[in-house]
Amino acid sequence: MFADFDYLSPDLAGTLHDTLATMRAQCPVAHSQLHGGYWIATRYDDVLHVAQDWRTFSSEHGVSVPGTTTMVVPAIPEHVDPPKHGEYKRIISPFFTPQAVARHEPATRQIVSRLIDAFVERGECDIMPAFARPFPGLAFFELVLDAPPDEAAHVNELSMAASTPTNPDKAAAWRALFDWIVEFVDERRARAPKGDVVDAILAAEIDGRPIRDDEVIGMVQLLILGGLDTTAGALGHFVIRFCHQPEIPALLRERPERVNDAVEELLRLDGPFVAIARTAMADTQLGGCPVQRGEKVLIYWASANRDEAEFDHPDRFDLDRASNRHIAFGAGPHRCAGSNLARMNLRIAVAELVRRLPDLRLQDGAEPLPFHSALNRTPLRVPVTFTPGPKEGP
Numbered sequence: 001m002f003a004d005f006d007y008l009s010p011d012l013a014g015t016l017h018d019t020l021a022t023m024r025a026q027c028p029v030a031h032s033q034l035h036g037g038y039w040i041a042t043r044y045d046d047v048l049h050v051a052q053d054w055r056t057f058s059s060e061h062g063v064s065v066p067g068t069t070t071m072v073v074p075a076i077p078e079h080v081d082p083p084k085h086g087e088y089k090r091i092i093s094p095f096f097t098p099q100a101v102a103r104h105e106p107a108t109r110q111i112v113s114r115l116i117d118a119f120v121e122r123g124e125c126d127i128m129p130a131f132a133r134p135f136p137g138l139a140f141f142e143l144v145l146d147a148p149p150d151e152a153a154h155v156n157e158l159s160m161a162a163s164t165p166t167n168p169d170k171a172a173a174w175r176a177l178f179d180w181i182v183e184f185v186d187e188r189r190a191r192a193p194k195g196d197v198v199d200a201i202l203a204a205e206i207d208g209r210p211i212r213d214d215e216v217i218g219m220v221q222l223l224i225l226g227g228l229d230t231t232a233g234a235l236g237h238f239v240i241r242f243c244h245q246p247e248i249p250a251l252l253r254e255r256p257e258r259v260n261d262a263v264e265e266l267l268r269l270d271g272p273f274v275a276i277a278r279t280a281m282a283d284t285q286l287g288g289c290p291v292q293r294g295e296k297v298l299i300y301w302a303s304a305n306r307d308e309a310e311f312d313h314p315d316r317f318d319l320d321r322a323s324n325r326h327i328a329f330g331a332g333p334h335r336c337a338g339s340n341l342a343r344m345n346l347r348i349a350v351a352e353l354v355r356r357l358p359d360l361r362l363q364d365g366a367e368p369l370p371f372h373s374a375l376n377r378t379p380l381r382v383p384v385t386f387t388p389g390p391k392e393g394p
């Protein structure tokens with residue numbers, strides 16, 4: 001059963017949650033013969049176990065099943081196991097605490113407001129190119145990387161092209177992304193330090209020696225890959241849900257103090273980073289299945305987050321659920337380094353979208369919507385209509 005399960009199939013992106021529900025019910029740890037063979041874990045407990053047991057399930061041998069990535073340098077600390085992993089993560093973590101990201105709130109609000117102003121009078125747009133895609137890129141380039149914001153769209157396109165498994169030119173896209181990062185890092189090195197995360201990476205010591213160039217590039221690359229597509233995908237999914245369930249934006253418009261809880265519930269239901277892989281370092285068992293040393297295991301955050309054994313009525317949006325231990329940001333040592341930043345961005349964006357775009361609807365004939373598949377499931381288009389409103393900025 002599920003021997004032909006292809007996590008890269010563009011068709012799967014459309015039916016993902018139904019397929020995962022069937023797998024949880026019929027075969028919670030499945031084996032596929034494709035892509036050289038790999039296991040698929042879909043239950044909350046198994047996913048959490050693999051994510052936390054880094055000694056048995058390593059990230060050092062890549063976090064996708066073979067055939068999907070041709071990165072020029074590995075992303076760091078994503079591809080490093082503890083204890084070395086901690087040396088890298090400690091460099092970036094202080095820049096993404098709740099307090100550190102709160103400093104960026106006013107500027108983030110301005111970016112959101114400016115983007116919405118550009119289309120709010122029209123009463124229709126495709127939310128992906130108009131808002132969901134540019135917003136995290138602009139905010140990240142301007143406020144975190146101190147990179148030219150007008151280059152964010154180009155870098156965003158490269159990272160999308162690089163991580164699209166069916167793209168025949170993905171190796172060229174990885175190379176172009178690498179070249180852009182090399183140039184950006186050189187340019188930042190030539191400037192006086194300003195004490196931000198890029199300066200911290202440039203000045204870091206690993207094992208008591210200065211950080212190498214390939215490590216610097218691997219770390220900046222991961223910040224870019226982590227910071228852009230994911231938040232964009234989340235916003236696209238959230239807007240689709242607002243169109244299907246207009247009672248959610250209506251409630252949030254009346255009770256904006258519930259936006260934080262709503263973002264958590266939306267991430268549980270529609271987190272864009274759907275899966276990740278590990279490699280077994282020893283013969284072991286997972287959900288009663290024999291996993292052998294060297295085998296790949298794909299764990300589905302998206303399935304864990306809708307596991308009926310962990311969440312009551314898991315497919316329902318419920319703002320009042322007693323506990324929401326979702327793992328949309330992962331778990332274990334590799335848990336998302338940017339979750340506080342992502343949350344801050346998503347809360348501001350959701351609050352403003354529901355306030356300024358009443359009566360959100362998908363345009364006639366928009367469905368079925370296409371998705372970018374694989375590990376990060378992002379809508380490619382979300383054409384919507386809404387009741388037009390006035391610009392608020394200058």
Ligand code: HEM
Pocket residue numbers: 051059063076077078079089096222223226227228230231234271272273276301327328329330331333334335336337338339341342
């Ligand atoms: C809604 C938005 C986001 C989602 C759903 C998300 C999800 C995730 C997940 C599931 C992981 C774990 C990967 C693993 O276990 O191997 C992860 C790791 C990571 N994320 Fe995010 N992420 C988001 C936004 C961001 C942002 C804005 C940043 C920017 C700083 C970021 C940076 C990272 C980094 C650096 C890692 C690797 C951490 C490590 O290996 O220790 N992410 N993310």
